[in-house]
Amino acid sequence: MENENKVIGTSMNYEELSPELFKKSNVDNSTLHDQAFETKPISFLKGAMIRFAKNKASIVAAIIIAFIVLFALIVPLVSPTTYVDKVEYPTGFRDAKFSYALPYNPMFEGSGFWDGTEVKKGCSKKDVDFYTYDDSNHKPLIKIVGEKEHVVGASRYKSYDLKIDSYAVGCKSVFINEEEYQKLVSYEQEKGIAKTDKSIMKPLRDYHKYLEDYEQELRDTREELENQGIKTNLNDTSIPAIIDYLKTYYNQSTRIWYKLAASVSNNSYSQNSFVMARDASGNPQDIYKRDAGGNLVYAEKTNGLYEIRVDYYDYFEFHNGFAPRFVFGTNSSGQDIFLRLALGARFSLLLGVGISFINFIIGLIWGAISGYYGGTADLVMERVTDIISCIPSIIILTICSIQFLNNGALKAAVGEAGISVLAFLVAFVYSGWIGVAGTTRMQFYRFKGQEYVLASRTLGAKDSRLIFRHILPNAAGTLVTSSVLMIPGVIFSESSLSYLGIIDFNTSGLCSIGSLLNDGQAAGLKEHPHVLLFPCIVISLLMISFNLFGNGLRDAFNTTLRGSED
Amino acid sequence: MKKEKEELKGAPTISAGPTTNSVSNGTSNEAVIEADKKPSFLKRFWKGFLNFFHELGKNEMFRYVIKRLLLLVFTFVIIFLICFVLVRLLPVDANTGMNDPQVFYNKMVAQGRYIAVINEDGTKTYMPTPILQQLWTFIANLFSGGDHPWGYSYKIAWLQSPVEILTSHLTPTILINVYTMVIAVPLGLGLGIFMALRKNHWEDHFLSVLIMLVISVPSFVYAFLLQYNFGYVWQTLPPMAESASVGYFSPEYFRSIILPILSMSFGSIAGYARYTRAELTEVLTSDFMLLARTKGLSRAQATVRHAFRNSLVPIFPMILGELISILSGSMIIENIFRVNGVGGLYLDSIQKLDYDVFQFVSMFYILIGLIGTLVVDLSYGIVDPRIRMGGKK
Numbered sequence: 001m002e003n004e005n006k007v008i009g010t011s012m013n014y015e016e017l018s019p020e021l022f023k024k025s026n027v028d029n030s031t032l033h034d035q036a037f038e039t040k041p042i043s044f045l046k047g048a049m050i051r052f053a054k055n056k057a058s059i060v061a062a063i064i065i066a067f068i069v070l071f072a073l074i075v076p077l078v079s080p081t082t083y084v085d086k087v088e089y090p091t092g093f094r095d096a097k098f099s100y101a102l103p104y105n106p107m108f109e110g111s112g113f114w115d116g117t118e119v120k121k122g123c124s125k126k127d128v129d130f131y132t133y134d135d136s137n138h139k140p141l142i143k144i145v146g147e148k149e150h151v152v153g154a155s156r157y158k159s160y161d162l163k164i165d166s167y168a169v170g171c172k173s174v175f176i177n178e179e180e181y182q183k184l185v186s187y188e189q190e191k192g193i194a195k196t197d198k199s200i201m202k203p204l205r206d207y208h209k210y211l212e213d214y215e216q217e218l219r220d221t222r223e224e225l226e227n228q229g230i231k232t233n234l235n236d237t238s239i240p241a242i243i244d245y246l247k248t249y250y251n252q253s254t255r256i257w258y259k260l261a262a263s264v265s266n267n268s269y270s271q272n273s274f275v276m277a278r279d280a281s282g283n284p285q286d287i288y289k290r291d292a293g294g295n296l297v298y299a300e301k302t303n304g305l306y307e308i309r310v311d312y313y314d315y316f317e318f319h320n321g322f323a324p325r326f327v328f329g330t331n332s333s334g335q336d337i338f339l340r341l342a343l344g345a346r347f348s349l350l351l352g353v354g355i356s357f358i359n360f361i362i363g364l365i366w367g368a369i370s371g372y373y374g375g376t377a378d379l380v381m382e383r384v385t386d387i388i389s390c391i392p393s394i395i396i397l398t399i400c401s402i403q404f405l406n407n408g409a410l411k412a413a414v415g416e417a418g419i420s421v422l423a424f425l426v427a428f429v430y431s432g433w434i435g436v437a438g439t440t441r442m443q444f445y446r447f448k449g450q451e452y453v454l455a456s457r458t459l460g461a462k463d464s465r466l467i468f469r470h471i472l473p474n475a476a477g478t479l480v481t482s483s484v485l486m487i488p489g490v491i492f493s494e495s496s497l498s499y500l501g502i503i504d505f506n507t508s509g510l511c512s513i514g515s516l517l518n519d520g521q522a523a524g525l526k527e528h529p530h531v532l533l534f535p536c537i538v539i540s541l542l543m544i545s546f547n548l549f550g551n552g553l554r555d556a557f558n559t560t561l562r563g564s565e566d
Numbered sequence: 567m568k569k570e571k572e573e574l575k576g577a578p579t580i581s582a583g584p585t586t587n588s589v590s591n592g593t594s595n596e597a598v599i600e601a602d603k604k605p606s607f608l609k610r611f612w613k614g615f616l617n618f619f620h621e622l623g624k625n626e627m628f629r630y631v632i633k634r635l636l637l638l639v640f641t642f643v644i645i646f647l648i649c650f651v652l653v654r655l656l657p658v659d660a661n662t663g664m665n666d667p668q669v670f671y672n673k674m675v676a677q678g679r680y681i682a683v684i685n686e687d688g689t690k691t692y693m694p695t696p697i698l699q700q701l702w703t704f705i706a707n708l709f710s711g712g713d714h715p716w717g718y719s720y721k722i723a724w725l726q727s728p729v730e731i732l733t734s735h736l737t738p739t740i741l742i743n744v745y746t747m748v749i750a751v752p753l754g755l756g757l758g759i760f761m762a763l764r765k766n767h768w769e770d771h772f773l774s775v776l777i778m779l780v781i782s783v784p785s786f787v788y789a790f791l792l793q794y795n796f797g798y799v800w801q802t803l804p805p806m807a808e809s810a811s812v813g814y815f816s817p818e819y820f821r822s823i824i825l826p827i828l829s830m831s832f833g834s835i836a837g838y839a840r841y842t843r844a845e846l847t848e849v850l851t852s853d854f855m856l857l858a859r860t861k862g863l864s865r866a867q868a869t870v871r872h873a874f875r876n877s878l879v880p881i882f883p884m885i886l887g888e889l890i891s892i893l894s895g896s897m898i899i900e901n902i903f904r905v906n907g908v909g910g911l912y913l914d915s916i917q918k919l920d921y922d923v924f925q926f927v928s929m930f931y932i933l934i935g936l937i938g939t940l941v942v943d944l945s946y947g948i949v950d951p952r953i954r955m956g957g958k959k
Binding site: 386387390391392394395398399402403406488492495496499500501502517525526529532536539540543544546547548 | 931
């Protein structure tokens with residue numbers, strides 16, 4: 001430029017320019033056009049997308065969120081525990097026999113980590129017997145990891161560290177109808193396992209007969225000892241007490257198939273502690289029921305129902321059609337944590353997104369009005385939000401849930417689950433929109449004085465048109481970001497409140513991440529940490545990824561960062 | 567009216583002058599003359615006093631503080647009225663006060679919440695009074711210094727005043743929060759300063775990611791992790807807080823609250839560090855820092871004397887706000903570690919439906935929240951006089 005000027009300036013006289021110097025540029029008289037842009041224009045959204053894609057952390061976060069959403073949507077569809085018999089499990093799958101089963105992942109089979117086994121420390125010899133002599137197909141005792149000898153005064157005893165398979169739950173008595181029984185019998189025959197070591201049906205026990213014998217034996221012992229002049233605690237009250245206790249014990253522990261005897265120390269017979277009665281070679285003696293021919297009895301029909309004693313793991317597989325193995329373990333009532341976590345994540349996300357959406361809409365309208373009109377309207381509306389935001393939502397939640405629960409009509413209309421959700425909804429919509437309203441108000445103050453709004457107003461645009469067509473689209477980015485960042489907040493509050501038991505989705509059949517945390521609290525962190533572990537992981541992941549995602553969105557919608565992406 | 571009183575008090579001293587001081591008559595006469603000319607000391611003092619307030623009234627800052635205080639009281643009263651009505655509207659749980667119904671009903675009648683209607687057969691039926699009447703009785707009780715204006719606890723501690731219950735739960739909460747602050751503030755500020763000074767180095771990047779993670783993860787997750795590992799697996803620290811019987815200031819109690827303190831500190835440290843880093847990096851790039859270096863200050867001098875002080879402007883109010891909120895306990899942490907604090911009490915009152923305690927503790931929390939915001943807002947103006955509080959555009 002400068003160069004050109006110089007040339008012209010030095011060599012030419014401007015006042016006397018000859019016409020030859022000028023040339024017609026448009027020689028063929030065609031219309032002149034601007035040159036078409038070779039690059040495509042970048043729209044606001046596209047620019048935002050480009051900026052968002054530059055942010056690696058947000059991309060990762062978005063992928064994690066997508067993964068959790070897919071997990072929450074797909075698992076309830078494909079998990080076999082969803083498709084259990086609705087009549088047998090009216091509130092969804094649960095099996096008390098498998099309560100607190102540990103997480104099991106087939107990839108870690110036998111590694112001692114995440115394979116459904118645990119090491120029980122400080123077990124007694126009695127426990128070792130209990131786990132070693134089990135007549136089911138799945139051996140609970142994997143191995144004895146360690147031994148320790150204790151000396152207390154004169155007596156010394158050993159304690160053992162046992163590695164136990166938490167899925168080997170042993171045998172259980174079940175009552176089934178004719179049809180089911182025939183199915184089981186034919187299933188066993190098909191597999192060729194009927195009445196073998198691997199059979200599902202195990203021989204029934206006849207502990208009543210054994211207890212009669214044992215009672216007699218105790219009486220004999222008492223007589224014998226009395227004759228020798230040795231003092232015992234056996235008498236007419238303690239012997240029936242022992243037998244009674246044993247009877248209850250046998251009745252409850254269907255795993256025990258061998259003879260038990262009261263443990264004796266110094267000729268004192270314990271009334272509630274029993275040891276295995278061994279034969280001469282140290283093996284347990286069975287108490288199986290035998291018919292007249294001496295054959296083992298596998299089923300007994302009473303009142304049209306068959307009583308059978310089954311290996312519960314195999315029976316479960318036969319009965320429900322899938323093996324009882326749970327990737328994340330089970331909770332106290334034997335519910336599959338994997339499925340519940342998916343359901344909980346689904347519900348929590350739904351709640352988070354739903355509440356954020358409602359808050360977004362309310363806040364938008366409120367903020368738009370107070371920001372656009374300003375003046376007295378703004379002043380009054382601001383004071384109202386001031387007061388509302390000062391009352392913690394926990395107070396509203398408590399009051400709502402108590403009021404709603406006592407409202408019979410409402411309870412009948414929406415059900416117990418509906419009441420918890422409604423109370424939560426009211427409490428969180430009550431003050432949740434204030435943030436959005438504030439942001440919207442600020443945005444409106446920012447844009448309403450600009451020239452393009454004035455131009456539009458001059459052309460006769462109504463207030464509603466100015467608000468929704470001209471100002472709001474400009475503020476959209478900021479508002480969307482603030483409402484996305486609201487979602488983790490709602491999920492977090494929900495989980496804390498459910499954990500504390502202030503809202504209870506559990507009893508009404510719903511489950512959220514918070515109610516899973518509550519399960520974990522009930523299970524005890526010390527005894528069953530796995531119940532708490534997985535919900536904690538999921539909620540932490542959700543919080544981290546939503547925050548990263550929201551920050552990414554904020555940067556993406558921030559137009560001042562345009563150009564800094566290169 | 568007050569002014570008149572002062573003048574009346576002032577008058578006898580003038581007239582008493584000549585009668586009592588009869589020994590030195592001359593001087594007293596002069597005093598009388600002087601008193602006629604000049605107002606007395608008290609009068610002058612009072613004028614000065616008024617003048618002080620008059621000047622103060624002109625002071626924008628002072629007017630602003632007063633305005634905010636009045637607004638706080640106003641807001642609190644409105645919130646209180648809303649909460650009062652909402653809580654009194656709650657249906658009274660059937661087994662409330664049932665371990666001694668007569669005492670319960672007598673107390674309720676005394677507080678104007680129930681009226682006893684005598685039936686034909688001489689028995690009494692108790693009916694709840696209208697809410698507005700209850701409100702009136704409550705206000706009258708509160709200002710006349712009546713017995714237990716805040717009601718009684720019927721579930722948590724039989725017939726104890728909510729005020730007493732709350733004060734008895736304050737110590738552990740304050741202890742835990744103070745210890746948390748003592749740990750979190752220096753560590754957080756230190757980390758933030760370190761990160762700002764090492765901006766865009768690997769330490770800064772690493773710590774930024776770490777802080778992002780720490781802030782996002784809910785504090786109860788740390789609580790569980792710490793409790794499980796230190797409390798149960800390694801058994802180095804007690805997993806639950808000790809009961810009050812060991813004494814709140816005993817070393818055993820301190821040992822038992824280490825875990826809750828730690829689990830509350832993490833988020834706090836991360837928050838302070840992030841904030842400090844953001845502020846300090848902004849200040850470090852200001853022009854006056856360049857000037858300070860050109861004057862010949864070393865980097866350390868310039869950072870400590872100029873940058874750090876200026877970056878404290880938004881951080882200090884934050885700390886101050888937290889200082890106020892040491893009175894309110896975290897419900898979830900106190901629940902996990904069984905700390906006998908305010909958060910635990912609040913939760914207890916919600917679960918047991920002990921309405922009077924619930925109402926009182928709620929009001930306590932709201933008041934702390936309001937005062938906290940007020941103090942934070944005001945301290946901005948004190949820390950940095952350039953910020954004119956409530957100033958118009």
